[in-house]
Every structure is written in structure tokens, then in C-alpha cells.
Amino acid sequence: MQNEKHFFTLLKGVEVFAPDKIGKRDILIAGDKIAALEQEIEVPAGWDCRVIDLESCSAVPGFIDGHVHLIGGGGEGGYATRTPEVQLGDVINAGVTTVVGCLGTDGTTRHMSSLLAKARGLEEEGVTTYIYTGSYEVPTNTITRSVRDDIILIDKVIGCGEIAIADHRSAQPSKEEIANLAAQSRVGGMLSGKAGVLQLHVGDGKKKLADLFAIAAEGEIPITQFLPTHISRNPELLEEGIRFAKLGGKIDITTSSANIPGKRTGITAAKAVRYCLAQGVGTEQITLSSDGNGSMPAFDGDGRLIGLEAARIGSLFETVQELMEEGALTLESAIRLITENPAKNLKLYPKKGCIQVGSDADLVILDEVKNIQYVFAKGNMMVEKKQQCVFGTFEKNGKQ
Structure with a gap:
């Protein structure tokens, strides 16, 4: 089963390494891009937005x-x-x-x-x-x-x-x-x-x-x-x-x-x-x-x-x-x-390799002990809480 897609995703309270350490931020993903990177972002009522609380986690570029x-x-x-x-x-x-x-x-x-x-x-x-x-x-x-x-x-x-x-x-x-x-x-x-x-x-x-x-x-x-x-x-x-x-x-x-x-x-x-x-x-x-x-x-x-x-x-x-x-x-x-x-x-920067407004929404979320918890590729959540949630055409629940 493929992961449900949302146009907006809001990552709350995550320590951001962009890769420079910039402190705790909210990251707003819109489609396949990083739309906003602020200390606090409020999503207007009525938006189809998935909100994920990432307190105690770190965000690094994909x-x-x-x-x-x-x-x-x-x-x-x-x-x-x-x-x-x-x-x-x-x-x-x-x-x-x-x-x-x-x-x-x-x-x-x-x-x-x-x-x-x-x-x-x-x-x-x-x-x-x-x-x-x-x-x-x-x-x-x-x-x-x-x-x-x-x-x-x-x-x-x-x-x-x-x-x-x-x-x-x-x-x-x-x-x-x-x-x-x-x-x-x-x-x-x-x-x-x-x-x-x-x-x-x-x-x-x-x-x-x-x-x-x-x-x-x-x-x-x-x-x-x-x-x-x-x-x-x-x-x-x-x-x-x-x-x-x-x-x-x-x-x-x-x-x-x-x-x-x-x-x-x-x-x-x-x-x-x-x-x-x-x-x-x-x-x-x-x-x-x-x-x-x-x-x-x-x-x-x-x-x-x-x-x-x-x-x-x-x-x-x-x-x-x-x-x-x-x-x-x-x-x-x-x-x-x-x-x-x-x-x-490879001349992909700043589209890739960083966390900036306008960059591709490629993100890896690490837990407190620096293990991978979430993976976002072009704004889509591919791994959720250490579990693969999007599978290739010939993959079944992570097994070929």
C-alpha cells in the first residue's frame, strides 16, 4: 500500500542541520519544495496539511x-x-x-x-x-x-x-x-x-x-x-x-x-x-x-x-x-x-544537498540517537517511523 500524499506537510519543532545547525524550526513542505522555514509556522484553517511533531528529532538534507x-x-x-x-x-x-x-x-x-x-x-x-x-x-x-x-x-x-x-x-x-x-x-x-x-x-x-x-x-x-x-x-x-x-x-x-x-x-x-x-x-x-x-x-x-x-x-x-x-x-x-x-x-546545489526555502523537499529525520526515522523525497514521505511506506512496482511490503 502506498503512502497517502498531502500537498502540504508541516514538520514541527525539529532541530535543523541545513547542513549548518540553525536551531529548532518548523518546516513547511508544499508539493515537492520547501516553502517555509521559520521558528513557528501556523497553517491556515482548511488546508489539507499533514502535521508531524518532531520534538527531540533532527532534520538533515536527503x-x-x-x-x-x-x-x-x-x-x-x-x-x-x-x-x-x-x-x-x-x-x-x-x-x-x-x-x-x-x-x-x-x-x-x-x-x-x-x-x-x-x-x-x-x-x-x-x-x-x-x-x-x-x-x-x-x-x-x-x-x-x-x-x-x-x-x-x-x-x-x-x-x-x-x-x-x-x-x-x-x-x-x-x-x-x-x-x-x-x-x-x-x-x-x-x-x-x-x-x-x-x-x-x-x-x-x-x-x-x-x-x-x-x-x-x-x-x-x-x-x-x-x-x-x-x-x-x-x-x-x-x-x-x-x-x-x-x-x-x-x-x-x-x-x-x-x-x-x-x-x-x-x-x-x-x-x-x-x-x-x-x-x-x-x-x-x-x-x-x-x-x-x-x-x-x-x-x-x-x-x-x-x-x-x-x-x-x-x-x-x-x-x-x-x-x-x-x-x-x-x-x-x-x-x-x-x-x-x-x-x-555535481552542480545540484542548492536544489539538492541543503535545507533552504525553494530547495527540493528531500529530508531525513533522525531521532535522538541519530537513527533514521522519516525520509521525505521530493515532498513525499517514503519512510515513516522507521518503516518503508512507499514501495517500488515489484516490491511487496519491503520484500521482492
């Missing part, structure tokens, strides 16, 4: 997950190791209201047109979606046969990714090929008013970020055009990520981790964030993403697959909770890693 395999990923261990598609419940129960989809290793049996269709389907079910054009290989997969044209002509395409570098599964692209993709993405973004970033899957290879440093040093393409992800994969790569951030670049840390022999390095996402901060990287240079529904393979020294798990979108906020529990960051600072920072990187 989470943005910038790297999710919406139609599944994997396949490195054969056909049976392809991971499943994302369902609406996977997204909203994790507090995510905006998701960016991508392909991965497999650009042969998974297609850009399928990714676009999945993104549109999830949007119809209630969340905001965007996608990257491309996959691991170079030349990469597109819809129009051009990265630039995809970004310009297809509304949901906001950049190119995930292109694999420093990985035995990549197409071993040259520095010139990476620069060309960045240039196409940049011009496509300029002509369409989009971010036009190039998201790069960084593996365990010896080159690490060397090509990105070389391209940025040449001065034609700014370092902010690149968004390397999986930066906490190993200690050496994390050190290069810190250097990259100190040069003005943005780095993305993957929150999912698999307990597979040979996979874990001891660098959890929270530990990586703490280390980056200790080394002088500003919080504004860091984002978190889940790699949701991507495969998490482990390989031996000869490149043979020895284990496989699927990444979880829920790991995104779990990492934020861990950072707060350890005292590394306050809620005000930690929540930026999955709200304001990705929104600005």
Missing part, C-alpha cells in the same frame, strides 16, 4: 549517493556473479533521496540505455536520479556514441564514469585518452549547464593517480574535472588521494567493504576520512559514496577471483554514524560528506 550500480554490476566470476538491480527500498531505507547510477566492469551485457531506463523508473517511483555515461573500458559506452553529446542531449547524464584506471580490469587507457574523456565531459557540461565531471574507478595498480597529476600539471584541464573514487582501497592510494585533494581536487571514499580474505586492508571509510582530516584535507574536499549493488571482488596475486560480495547503499549513512560515534566529526560536519559536498561537486 542523502546523495554518487556511485550506485542501479542495474547491478559484477560478473568478474562468470555469469552467476552478476549482482541484482537496485530496488526503491534499498535506496530510501538508507536515507538516500538522490542517486547517481553507473555501469562498471561489464559494458557488454549491461547497457547505457538500460541504465537510463532504470534511472527513469526509480524517478517515477519517487527518488531523484542521474547517471554517468560510460563504463570501465576506453573507448567507453555511450548512448549517442559521444560522451559530450550524451551530457548535452540526455537530461539525466551529468558526467562520464566510471572509467577504470590503475586496474587489471581496465582497458589500460593512456594519459591522452583520459584527458580526451575529461575534455569531452568538460565541454559537454559547459554547454548543458551540468557538472560534466569524469568519475574514475581507481584500482590497485602501480600508476595510481599518476596520469591525473600529469594532466592537471599541464594546465589545460582543471583538477576539479576529475572525481577519483575508491580512494581508500589501500594505504598508498590513500596517500595519493590526500596529495590530490591538497592540490584542489575532490576525492570520493567508498563506504562499502567486504569481509573477504585478501580484500580488506584495515582502512574503513570512517578511518580513511579521519586520516585525511588529520593530514590537513578539508571536509569540503571529501565525499562518500556506497558503490551500492556493485560487486566487491577479491583477487589473489595472479588475478584469480577468490571471493565476491555485493555492496550496500546502507553503508553510506552507517559511515557517517561511525564518524559521529567516534567523535571525529559532529553531525553538522559529517552530514556534509553525503549532502552538500556531492551536491556542489
Whole structure:
């Protein structure tokens, strides 16, 4: 059963982190927008308005997950190791209201047109979606046969990714090929008013970020055009990520981790964030993403697959909770890693990533112990008192 919709919703007496802490406020939602944000709001008699008392709760912007395999990923261990598609419940129960989809290793049996269709389907079910054009290989997969044209002509395409570098599964692209993709993405973004970033899957290879440093040093393409992800994969790569951030670049840390022999390095996402901060990287240079529904393979020294798990979108906020529990960051600072920072990187701010009048009504309500109680996506209540109340087409009471 779908949740009953109201044009107006009034959230009363909630502590607002916008993400700056602004104190207790009433939040009026009108349709899919935040219409008012005041210390006290009175609704005129006769309005069809749902009123929710949120005393002792906190409101934060809806989470943005910038790297999710919406139609599944994997396949490195054969056909049976392809991971499943994302369902609406996977997204909203994790507090995510905006998701960016991508392909991965497999650009042969998974297609850009399928990714676009999945993104549109999830949007119809209630969340905001965007996608990257491309996959691991170079030349990469597109819809129009051009990265630039995809970004310009297809509304949901906001950049190119995930292109694999420093990985035995990549197409071993040259520095010139990476620069060309960045240039196409940049011009496509300029002509369409989009971010036009190039998201790069960084593996365990010896080159690490060397090509990105070389391209940025040449001065034609700014370092902010690149968004390397999986930066906490190993200690050496994390050190290069810190250097990259100190040069003005943005780095993305993957929150999912698999307990597979040979996979874990001891660098959890929270530990990586703490280390980056200790080394002088500003919080504004860091984002978190889940790699949701991507495969998490482990390989031996000869490149043979020895284990496989699927990444979880829920790991995104779990990492934020861990950072707060350890005292590394306050809620005000930690929540930026999955709200304001990705929104600005992807040129979605201030429509997304904040709580402001006129912004999309994407909100997560946390209880006293900072667990998710309510989720609103584009003004619609998707999770109520920890229970999913809107279901995808093929979900039944939260079960497929």
C-alpha cells in the first residue's frame, strides 16, 4: 500500500542541520519544495496539511549517493556473479533521496540505455536520479556514441564514469585518452549547464593517480574535472588521494567493504576520512559514496577471483554514524560528506544537498540517537517511523 500524499506537510519543532545547525524550526513542505522555514509556522484553517511533531528529532538534507550500480554490476566470476538491480527500498531505507547510477566492469551485457531506463523508473517511483555515461573500458559506452553529446542531449547524464584506471580490469587507457574523456565531459557540461565531471574507478595498480597529476600539471584541464573514487582501497592510494585533494581536487571514499580474505586492508571509510582530516584535507574536499549493488571482488596475486560480495547503499549513512560515534566529526560536519559536498561537486546545489526555502523537499529525520526515522523525497514521505511506506512496482511490503 502506498503512502497517502498531502500537498502540504508541516514538520514541527525539529532541530535543523541545513547542513549548518540553525536551531529548532518548523518546516513547511508544499508539493515537492520547501516553502517555509521559520521558528513557528501556523497553517491556515482548511488546508489539507499533514502535521508531524518532531520534538527531540533532527532534520538533515536527503542523502546523495554518487556511485550506485542501479542495474547491478559484477560478473568478474562468470555469469552467476552478476549482482541484482537496485530496488526503491534499498535506496530510501538508507536515507538516500538522490542517486547517481553507473555501469562498471561489464559494458557488454549491461547497457547505457538500460541504465537510463532504470534511472527513469526509480524517478517515477519517487527518488531523484542521474547517471554517468560510460563504463570501465576506453573507448567507453555511450548512448549517442559521444560522451559530450550524451551530457548535452540526455537530461539525466551529468558526467562520464566510471572509467577504470590503475586496474587489471581496465582497458589500460593512456594519459591522452583520459584527458580526451575529461575534455569531452568538460565541454559537454559547459554547454548543458551540468557538472560534466569524469568519475574514475581507481584500482590497485602501480600508476595510481599518476596520469591525473600529469594532466592537471599541464594546465589545460582543471583538477576539479576529475572525481577519483575508491580512494581508500589501500594505504598508498590513500596517500595519493590526500596529495590530490591538497592540490584542489575532490576525492570520493567508498563506504562499502567486504569481509573477504585478501580484500580488506584495515582502512574503513570512517578511518580513511579521519586520516585525511588529520593530514590537513578539508571536509569540503571529501565525499562518500556506497558503490551500492556493485560487486566487491577479491583477487589473489595472479588475478584469480577468490571471493565476491555485493555492496550496500546502507553503508553510506552507517559511515557517517561511525564518524559521529567516534567523535571525529559532529553531525553538522559529517552530514556534509553525503549532502552538500556531492551536491556542489555535481552542480545540484542548492536544489539538492541543503535545507533552504525553494530547495527540493528531500529530508531525513533522525531521532535522538541519530537513527533514521522519516525520509521525505521530493515532498513525499517514503519512510515513516522507521518503516518503508512507499514501495517500488515489484516490491511487496519491503520484500521482492
